[in-house]
Amino acid sequence: MPDVALQQELRIIGFLCNWCSYGGADTAGVSRFKQPTDLRIIRVPCSGRVDPLFVVKALLNGADGVLVSGCHPRDCHYSDGNFYARRRLEMLKRLLPFLGIDDRRFHYTWVSASEGARWQETVTNFTKRLHELGPLQLKKEVSS
Amino acid sequence: MRVGVFICHCGNNIAGTVDVAKVAEETRKIPGVAYATTYMYTCSEPGQEEIKEAIKREKLDRIVVAACSPRMHELTFRRTIEKAGLNRYFFEMANIREHVSWIGENRELNTKKAIEAVRMAVAKVMQNKPLYSSSFKINKRVLVIGGGVAGMQAALDCADGGLEVVLVEKSPSVGGMMARLDKTFPTVDCSICILGPKMVDVAQHEKIKLYAFSEIEDIKGYVGNYQIKIKKKATYVDWSKCTGCGACMEKCPSKNAYDAFNFGVAPTRAINIPFPQAIPKKAKIDPKYCRQFTKGKCGVCAKICPTKAINYEMVDEIVTEEVGAIIVATGYSLIDMEKLPEYGGGKYPDVISGIQYERLLNASGPTAGHIVRPSDHEEPKTIVFVSCAGSRDKSIGIPYCSNFCCMYIAKQAILTKDHIPDSQSYVFYMDIRSPGKGYDEFTRRAQEEYGVHYIRGRVSRIYPKGKKMVVRGADTLLGTQVEIEADLVVLGTAVVANSDAAHMAEKLHISYDTSGFYVESHPKLRPVETNTSGVFLAGACQGPKDIPASVGQGSAAASKVQALFSKDMLESDPAIARVNINTCVGCLKCVSTCPFQAIKDKELKDGRVVADVIETVCAGCGVCTSTCPCGAIQLQHFTDNQLLAEVNALCQM
């Protein structure tokens, strides 16, 4: 991580469901699991609330990467929300490269409230991957 | 709009790695922010006073607190600003502790991140709308799932407090695991003698409606108003006529039925009453073994029954009950011994589980309390107990301690000596875990008074040698291999979640951990609550627990229900979906994706059809909002515009 921190920070936006993944990120914090600092977190009630358009909006407007995390399948607080999320986000993940956007810039996963270590690993690896890819800067290109 | 921002030091928790003064300074530059300050402990009473005073003094109308996780203190601060006259939804928290100061090592980057977190929260709060709860009636009946000791305690406490209770037990009798035990540690008093009266109370309590041999089919609704579908499984005996005389069981010609109550220690009849103290004391037919079902003819029980209660045509019946809260006390199972092949579990008859041994010890058990080897019915003289048989073993996916095996093994070793004075017991253990009141004294008594030989080490293999079972293991204190030729081996098998625990959790919309145990709301401060309002936990379904802990949780869950029911009306969460009937085009895609069937179609006066949210059913997930193409249905407090404000705030930085 120190090598990541030395570079220019990237703009990474995470949409986390309140019940599992936001709690998992809290658990990682309580456990003092160190993570790179690039990620900014938006709390949503459920991964099923995440319209794929939010991801597109973020990428088109300057985000370098977007992460969506919800409860594990079958473990959704709202029972089915993440099942819808999984279909929608998979659809988006396949569409992004068609537009010329590397799909590695978008990741969706499942982290429960008890999985602080899994959250740390997810953030660390995703941030590292984005630093390997570098900035996306779609906004600059797109609005020029 | 005048936003006030309060940045918490949290002692050194935040201020240690975040420059809070800099955060406040940058915050003041954000358009809309009228006031920003830092405070040592914002959540403290003076901290909250400070917020209230600032709201009045600075005429603030929206508040942001940058501190810990909203999962920790959102409710605290919502109440604070409400006391100062603001709508509680004019509030946002920026999590700069769990998500910033505790995980980032670079102070400069942490400070930048904290500033941006505040900026996002300000952007969101400026989009917030006042929301108001509505209140709805509570159905003051409670469902208890599981009639073991935890469930019975919960049911009795609720009923004694005047609540109507629906108790659903999947086996033919209440009593659960405790009803199978011979004695209980550390008092060595008779288990059924202390449990029996409770079981009778359950049966006789006018406020308790017992559904034995029944399962939960479906759960609909929400806190205060649940509709429960209960499946009464076919017993083939009309329980309204059955007197429990047992004549059928005596005459039944099918004598090799599996006896679930005795964990298969001995067979039972195809028609049986599980045990003498069963509540309800009614017979049921196991169609897997009954000749009327397997061969198509027999009818002995129907002929013998004095009240003509036998009905081979009986089918499962579904009944519906309405309740306002649910206590889950579904208990635990034990690991299948066949999953422990190195111990010969399931392969050698003289290797048995602790609960099977318990039935051998029990005076009303299949051997009338005489300890005999299952293979040849001879009395064993050398008995080896193996603790942690499956527990604390990552290789089979059970990393946890099963909590009570150390104690019951000590108890069983003591009882063995009482039953067979010239016997010698050995216990292989990893650690002796006896932290309860009187527990450590008890395990010492086993060793010092009863001469039980404790060997610290794991058993590597158990294999037969003539009539004996050789138990090979390590004695880590002596640093040597030991081999004991035993007449009988008792495994302290690991506690596992019920095989249908996950399925039940899905019906209840509650979480379960990787082992299948249900997850409480907070491991320390909310041990019997779940994250689903109105659903409470009691007993070992939450994790391995002994009797006193299970009883304690049963009472705790009951008191939580009493507190919930102490009001006549419940406040609804206003953060639910709302339809803009002007922009809704009536495509009704939201109706099909709503996980709660909380959206219906409604015809307006002009004939247009639009979506309509049933306020009390909507749980606030927002799946509808991300389904709606025209943005007409918006989850309040998490609207498109509110989330877009956060995205835009981040992208503009």
Place this chain on the structure above:
Amino acid sequence: MSIEALKETIGKVLKDVDVVIAYKEGFDALHSTPHFITSPEQIDKMIWNPLCVHNLTTYLPSMKNKKVGVVVKGCDSRTIIQFIQEGLIERGKVVVIGIPCKGVISVAKVLKAIDHKPIENISFSDNGDITITSEGEKKVLSLNDVSPDKCTTCQYPTPLIYDHLIGEEIKTEKPAESVYGDIREFEKLSLEERLKYWQGEFDRCIRCYACRNACPMCVCQDSCIAETRDPHWISQRLNLTEKFMFHMIHALHLAGRCVECGECERVCPMGIPVNKLKRKINLDMKELFDYEPGVKLDEKPPMFVFNVEEAKIKEHKI
């Protein structure tokens, strides 16, 4: 198929419905236009030939209160099935008059073939020849050369749902793999090339919303979020970010719903390949969920349902 048989059927259907939607001649020889028939004397004005390009089913959801007869080609019929899958129309309120179709023209391709000269007359022969009289000169084109892309890979020349079928069923001889050949070809480009392509295409967008207005599956009508402030997904600025976002909204709202009628592309004044993104998503829907929009009545669009175990969705690792 004879036009007389079609007219006769429409005459019969008209007795039972409020309106029959068919085609009539448009403002010039190259264009047809929708014909709303409410009385028998209007029937004679209708036409049927390769100029009948419109997907007339577009009108159905907004005519929910009426009983409607509608003339459909094979491709158009998928829209009806999709409407029924989504509960947007009632089967009992629509009388479908299906016509097996050998292909229609692309107005843009014809105009290109005759250098955008004014057309006096156009006629069609059974062998697929098109004879065009322009500035006194006759020119013969082959229908195959001037039909839209959707016709060249058409899998459903005969309507998949109908109450009356006019003429003989036609079976496609076009290989199924050809349908998404262009999509697979495009995916051979590098990421940079693809991004550049879309930036170039979307930059030409003038946000006239013709594609959206012509799309039968765009249910939002006046509530389209491209123009609302609540929610406020995009501004009215005419920069590439907002144009790009508009096309993403259109594509994602059509995910797993687009019946590939091609109306969006047909009406685009800037010639932007608007249908391409939706067809890419359709290809994925086929692979992921074995779903093809508008083909089977008893299916549900994949974005509104789920399986607890998704056989084709693998967990992504970083």
